[in-house]
Amino acid sequence: MYFQNFEQLLHMDGHGAFVWAAYAITVFVIIAILLAPGRRQRRFLTQLAGELKRQRVTDSNAGEN
Amino acid sequence: MWTFFHKLGSPPWLYGISGSILRWLLPLTLLALATGLVWGLLFTAPDFRQGNSYRIIYIHVPAAVVALAGYYVMALAGAINLIWKMKMADVAMRSAAPIGAALTFIALVTGAIWGKPTWGTWWVWDARITSMLILLFLYLGVIALYEAFDNKEAAGKACAVLSLVGMVNIPIIYKSVDWWYSLHQPASIKFTGESSIDPSMLYPLLLMIGAFYALFTCCLLMNMRAELLSREARTNWVRKLALSGGRD
Numbered sequence: 131m132y133f134q135n136f137e138q139l140l141h142m143d144g145h146g147a148f149v150w151a152a153y154a155i156t157v158f159v160i161i162a163i164l165l166a167p168g169r170r171q172r173r174f175l176t177q178l179a180g181e182l183k184r185q186r187v188t189d190s191n192a193g194e195n
Numbered sequence: 196m197w198t199f200f201h202k203l204g205s206p207p208w209l210y211g212i213s214g215s216i217l218r219w220l221l222p223l224t225l226l227a228l229a230t231g232l233v234w235g236l237l238f239t240a241p242d243f244r245q246g247n248s249y250r251i252i253y254i255h256v257p258a259a260v261v262a263l264a265g266y267y268v269m270a271l272a273g274a275i276n277l278i279w280k281m282k283m284a285d286v287a288m289r290s291a292a293p294i295g296a297a298l299t300f301i302a303l304v305t306g307a308i309w310g311k312p313t314w315g316t317w318w319v320w321d322a323r324i325t326s327m328l329i330l331l332f333l334y335l336g337v338i339a340l341y342e343a344f345d346n347k348e349a350a351g352k353a354c355a356v357l358s359l360v361g362m363v364n365i366p367i368i369y370k371s372v373d374w375w376y377s378l379h380q381p382a383s384i385k386f387t388g389e390s391s392i393d394p395s396m397l398y399p400l401l402l403m404i405g406a407f408y409a410l411f412t413c414c415l416l417m418n419m420r421a422e423l424l425s426r427e428a429r430t431n432w433v434r435k436l437a438l439s440g441g442r443d
Contacts (some may be wrong), residue, residue, distance in 0.1 A: 134280070142246075142248075142250075143241070143246050145246055145247040145248040145250075145312055147251050147310050148248050148251070148308050148309065148311060149236070149247060149248060149251060151308055152251045152254060152255070152304070152305040152308040152309065153236065153251075153254060155301070155304055155308075156254045156258070156301050156305060157232075158287035159297050159300065159301050160228070160301075160410065162297070163293070163294055163297045163414050163415070164410075164414065164417075166293075166418075166420045167414065167417035167418045167420065168417065168421075169438065170421045170425075171417075171420060171421040171424060172401070174421065174424055174425050174428075175424065175436065175437045175440075176298070176437075178428060178434070178437040179437040179438055179440070182434055182437060182438060183438075191394050
């Protein structure tokens with residue numbers, strides 16, 4: 131490891147704020163683009179499953195009459 | 196060969212194969228990203244001129260490189276959709292745009308943050324920065340244009356044309372540091388001849404570039420899967436998938 135202690139790592143000779151801000155923003159954006167498609171997919175599948183179940187109920191009700 | 200192309204056009208096949216690719220590619224990507232981040236932040240020596248601020252290179256350069264590569268993918272998919280009317284190419288184009296936009300955003304923001312301690316300014320209307328900003332607008336333009344149409348087919352055509360016209364911008368970004376006087380330095384990594392960057396900095400940088408390519412691929416596949424499902428909502432295989440709780 132290049133830095134002697136944690137304080138040096140945070141400070142980075144005065145560049146710490148820049149480096150850490152850049153890395154934080156990057157990690158945040160990466161997590162966002164990694165999670166977005168899964169969330170969209172789950173939301174879509176639950177909605178579709180709900181629709182299909184409702185449809186099945188109405189179909190079976192229609193069959194009884 | 197032709198059966199491969201035939202299969203590529205089949206949504207359930209693509210959904211299945213992309214799922215099994217992601218099962219190993221996604222953990223590998225996360226591992227490479229984590230390794231590269233820790234390596235660049237903790238284990239490399241500072242640059243003798245820029246000090247520690249140069250550590251931003253390990254995210255700035257990979258993001259910029261893959262943002263450009265992503266544009267090729269998007270424009271190529273657009274061209275395939277225009278010429279052969281392949282639906283899957285349209286899905287790929289639509290899925291690539293938000294990832295490209297996110298990577299261009301990372302490149303611009305980390306560049307601005309890097310510019311402050313190094314050049315003394317957050318922003319200059321330098322040829323490379325300006326053309327990267329245009330790249331961001333092209334990506335956002337494709338996303339917005341897609342949303343503007345109700346008809347998917349018309350939307351796909353319009354976006355394909357936009358992304359192909361926007362291709363003009365790509366060589367400008369590449370060559371901007373040679374054509375105009377710029378604060379950006381010319382390329383340090385060369386495939387032929389010696390690179391002007393020390394191996395101790397080159398290896399983590401190459402790892403990060405590879406990791407960002409893998410990240411792009413993972414996100415592209417995941418976006419395509421989500422897009423495929425919503426387009427195929429009326430088919431049996433998607434209905435079965437929905438009723439089984441999303442497990443494939």
